Amino acid sequence: VQGANNTQGSVEFVNNNDPYNFIRDGKWHRISVPLNSLVAKGLDLSACGNVFTMSGSNISDIAVDDIYFSENAGNIGNANICYPVSLSVTPKNPSIKTNTSQQFTATATDQFENNTDAFVVWKSDGGTISETGRFSSETEGTYNIWASIEQLSDSTTIKVEQKNTFKNSALANVEIFYWPKQQKLIVDQLEPSCTVSVFNNSGRIIYRAKAESTTLNIDLSQYPASIYLVTVENNDFVVHRKIASY
Numbered sequence: 001v002q003g004a005n006n007t008q009g010s011v012e013f014v015n016n017n018d019p020y021n022f023i024r025d026g027k028w029h030r031i032s033v034p035l036n037s038l039v040a041k042g043l044d045l046s047a048c049g050n051v052f053t054m055s056g057s058n059i060s061d062i063a064v065d066d067i068y069f070s071e072n073a074g075n076i077g078n079a080n081i082c083y084p085v086s087l088s089v090t091p092k093n094p095s096i097k098t099n100t101s102q103q104f105t106a107t108a109t110d111q112f113e114n115n116t117d118a119f120v121v122w123k124s125d126g127g128t129i130s131e132t133g134r135f136s137s138e139t140e141g142t143y144n145i146w147a148s149i150e151q152l153s154d155s156t157t158i159k160v161e162q163k164n165t166f167k168n169s170a171l172a173n174v175e176i177f178y179w180p181k182q183q184k185l186i187v188d189q190l191e192p193s194c195t196v197s198v199f200n201n202s203g204r205i206i207y208r209a210k211a212e213s214t215t216l217n218i219d220l221s222q223y224p225a226s227i228y229l230v231t232v233e234n235n236d237f238v239v240h241r242k243i244a245s246y
Contacts, residue, residue, distance in 0.1 A: 001038055004047035009038025013062060027119075027150065028065075035069075084108035084116055087152040089145065095159040098140055102158060104133040106147040120147040127160065174232050176241045178220075185218040185243060187211075191234060199229040220245050 001009045011019060011033055018024065020031040039045065052067050086109045096102050108118035122129045123146045127137030135145060137160045146155045175188040187196050190211040198207040198218060206228075207218055220228070225246045232239040 001043055001048060001052065002050040004044040007042050007044040009035075009041045009043030011038075024062075032070075082110040082112065082114070082116055084118060084149060084152055085111050087118065087120070087147060087149060087154045089147045089154040089156050092156045093158070094156075095161060096135075096137075098138055098160055098162055099136070101134050101136040104129075104135060104145060104147070104156070106133065106149075106154070108149060108152070118147075118149055120149045122147055127158075174239055176230050176232070176239075176243065178243050178245055180246055183219065183221040183245065185220055185228070185230065185245075187216040187218070187230070187232060188214065190214050190216060190232070193234045194232050195234070197231045197233075199231070201227050 003009065013019070013022065015024065020033060022029055022031055035043075035045070051069075054064065088107050088109075090105050090107065091102075094102050104122070106118050106120040106122075108116050108120075110116040120133075122131065122133050124135060124143055126139075126141055126143035127135055129135045129145065133147070135143075135158060137143065140160050140162045142157055142159045144155060144157055146153060173189045174194075175186075177186050177188075178184070179186060185198065190196070190213070192211055194211040196207070196209055196211060196216055196218075197205055200206050200223070206223060209216065223245070226244075228243050228245060230241045230243055232241075
């Protein structure tokens, strides 16, 4: 704060030694600085030019917002500043198959019952969940999902069921074979709802298409001789086959 007669009052923020319980944890914090502490440093409040300035050699890791002055030390709240008072995670208690994913959303509401920004931390006790709330699991089970922002949190569960194999399915009739002279992969006895994918030995998808007829011809001539994984799947079932091209 720049005061009269070239006086000023300042607060220094030094990493690992920040004042007023400020913590550099990537979250917003509300701090209050008593004006009498600035006056004690020589600030003359009889005439103030700049009531707030920031300077320093490196301030890229500090952001400031909603600066205001209160009348007295007991009135440090500003009713016009919005802050979250409730947090809700959706959807509640969904179910998915293994090796698929579910997107969760966290909605925060402020003191005026309006939606507000929610930069939440996601956690789960199984599977994996991303920073944006997308969950997936390779194993079946029921898992807990939590979202939190400062003192607020909400949770839900997700049930992961094993994705069925081709047993007792129409996909059991699928035939997959390789013609070396033509360097073609043939997938036969398909259903219209099936999706066929081919992976190389590095796990990269080199082909994916939805079946439009009962037979699919896949040209592998542009790819080197190798072991390829072929998957045929519909909404409920999946077939995995390894094919050697040469």
